Amino acid sequence: MIVELPPIITIDGPTASGKGTIARIISNKLGWLLLDSGSIYRALAFAIINSDISVSDFDSIETLASNLEISINDGNVYLGGFDISEKIRTEEISRVSSVIASDYNVRKILLDKQRSLLSYPGLVADGRDMGTIVFPYAALKIFLTADISIRAQRRYNQLINKGNVVNITSIMDNIRERDERDADRLYSPLIPASDAHILDNSVLDIEQTLSIILDLYKYKFGPSYN
Ligand code: DC
Numbered sequence: 001m002i003v004e005l006p007p008i009i010t011i012d013g014p015t016a017s018g019k020g021t022i023a024r025i026i027s028n029k030l031g032w033l034l035l036d037s038g039s040i041y042r043a044l045a046f047a048i049i050n051s052d053i054s055v056s057d058f059d060s061i062e063t064l065a066s067n068l069e070i071s072i073n074d075g076n077v078y079l080g081g082f083d084i085s086e087k088i089r090t091e092e093i094s095r096v097s098s099v100i101a102s103d104y105n106v107r108k109i110l111l112d113k114q115r116s117l118l119s120y121p122g123l124v125a126d127g128r129d130m131g132t133i134v135f136p137y138a139a140l141k142i143f144l145t146a147d148i149s150i151r152a153q154r155r156y157n158q159l160i161n162k163g164n165v166v167n168i169t170s171i172m173d174n175i176r177e178r179d180e181r182d183a184d185r186l187y188s189p190l191i192p193a194s195d196a197h198i199l200d201n202s203v204l205d206i207e208q209t210l211s212i213i214l215d216l217y218k219y220k221f222g223p224s225y226n
Pocket of ligand 1: 016037041097129178182
């Protein structure tokens with residue numbers, strides 16, 4: 001028996017490559033669900049920091065991950081019913097989420113959570129291993145990347161616009177550190193799936209990036225979207 005699953009588009013890539021923004025716009029355009037998988041790792045990092053568990057105490061972290069009451073609704077992330085969407089966007093959470101994401105058991109525990117979000121009419125999933133591990137059978141896989149100095153500048157602009165006092169050199173250092181940790185880990189490292197379209201958007205704006213991905217979508221799924 002052949003089981004038909006809802007269609008999936010995966011958008012993987014390094015920090016600040018624009019994958020979150022692009023995934024959100026595409027999911028809105030298609031009316032498909034959005035899975036920002038990084039927000040699940042971030043929610044766990046938030047829970048760890050607020051439980052005073054050490055970032056190296058993986059036994060406790062795995063227990064916490066198993067009991068994590070996380071839900072995602074309309075792009076907002078809830079932990080035990082509390083909206084933590086804004087609270088998980090700090091530099092500290094970025095660092096801790098990248099550290100705990102290297103643990104095999106943590107990834108295994110969070111895998112089911114991510115897969116359970118697949119439903120009709122379709123799913124747009126962004127992260128690091130959406131196309132390689134979580135949804136390897138996705139019909140369309142994008143690996144979105146950009147030069148590190150461009151990504152650092154984008155992140156700098158975002159933070160400045162939110163009123164933060166930030167330093168571009170330390171942002172670049174943080175991004176480099178996270179890139180290396182996410183790409184060098186043993187389990188589910190940040191790498192393009194063998195059948196992913198690799199798209200470097202260093203010299204493209206959001207509209208241009210979107211237009212390339214929507215062309216790929218039309219090629220795969222046919223011309224219909226809103
Ligand atoms: O996408 P993001 O920056 O919100 O993700 C935060 C961290 O979570 C990232 O540095 C590594 C981890 N992560 C992961 O390991 N696998 C994913 N699919 C998504 C995120």
